[in-house]
Amino acid sequence: MSLPRLRLERCSFDNGIWTIDAEEAHHLVRVRHCYTGSLVEGLLNGEKITLRLHCGGGAVTARELSRETEAAFEPRMELVLGLLKNDQLDEALRFCAETGVFRIHLAVCERSVPRYEGARLADKMKRWRKILDEATKQAGAAAPPLLCEPVPLSAMDFAAMPAQRLAAMLSDGTLPLRDAAIESALALAVGPEGDWAPEEAELLLAEGFAPVSLGARIMRASTAVAAFCSGAAMLYKK
Structure with a gap:
């Protein structure tokens, strides 16, 4: 089963931690029912990034676990x-x-x-x-x-x-x-x-x-x- 996904263009990154923007955070928590510890997939500039969420203190953050570059689509x-x-x-x-x-x-x-x-x-x-x-x-x-x-x-x-x-x-x-x-x-x-x-x-x-x-x-x-x-x-x- 695929992980819930989000786009990371509007999210900020510092020292291995992503701060998820409000719109993506609302979708993950309220629509996809994600919670602290959930694994999600971030999409950014041709890369797929595996993240572990933390929900608390009025913010949603995520620790980056790994990333890979997506192969170019053909044709x-x-x-x-x-x-x-x-x-x-x-x-x-x-x-x-x-x-x-x-x-x-x-x-x-x-x-x-x-x-x-x-x-x-x-x-x-x-x-x-x-x-x-x-x-x-x-x-x-x-x-x-x-x-x-x-x-x-x-x-x-x-x-x-x-x-x-x-x-x-x-x-x-x-x-x-x-x-x-x-x-x-x-x-x-x-x-x-x-x-x-x-x-x-x-x-x-x-x-x-x-x-x-x-x-x-x-x-x-x-x-x-x-x-x-x-x-x-x-x-x-x-």
């Missing part, structure tokens, strides 16, 4: 994701963390309904990163996916992405995902609700994305993220 996946409505994007981000996505590039597309800028964007980025942090605890991943701020699809830095590129599309002439030879690093692309606009599909094809099909049925965008990323991970052979 290394980067996801270009058309900006989605709140509930759909929340689900998609959770699926990214659960399926091992390394980096998420949010793309503002023609059919993307939300538009964020300034303080509102900063608040959204903070919320989205918190969703990724929470999802890594559930998945037992030591590090959350990196999240890039939304930019127009036409302004995206495709040159920095892996050479193998696959885009989920609803058009004819797509390659079934099961027939793709998945490499150790790849970029995947999933559009917003309603799929890519024609000029966006053309741009992706021009940038070397091969069009792939995720099956005969039309999925919600967040479901497509789960199917595409988990499918690519399962099809990868070292």
Whole structure:
């Protein structure tokens, strides 16, 4: 049985002892019913740290017992994701963390309904990163996916992405995902609700994305993220 998990970014460390921040402490004690002597697993910067809790004096602390670096997840996946409505994007981000996505590039597309800028964007980025942090605890991943701020699809830095590129599309002439030879690093692309606009599909094809099909049925965008990323991970052979 796995240990209760917490993220340690907001916790402080001194001489082998972690002071657990209030939100994580509340979750461990009130939700997970941990107590003095409980073993828990801390997640920080790609490392998994085994801790023994001490609850008392109005604070929760933990002694570090051991730590190990998590092996790099393969394949290394980067996801270009058309900006989605709140509930759909929340689900998609959770699926990214659960399926091992390394980096998420949010793309503002023609059919993307939300538009964020300034303080509102900063608040959204903070919320989205918190969703990724929470999802890594559930998945037992030591590090959350990196999240890039939304930019127009036409302004995206495709040159920095892996050479193998696959885009989920609803058009004819797509390659079934099961027939793709998945490499150790790849970029995947999933559009917003309603799929890519024609000029966006053309741009992706021009940038070397091969069009792939995720099956005969039309999925919600967040479901497509789960199917595409988990499918690519399962099809990868070292």
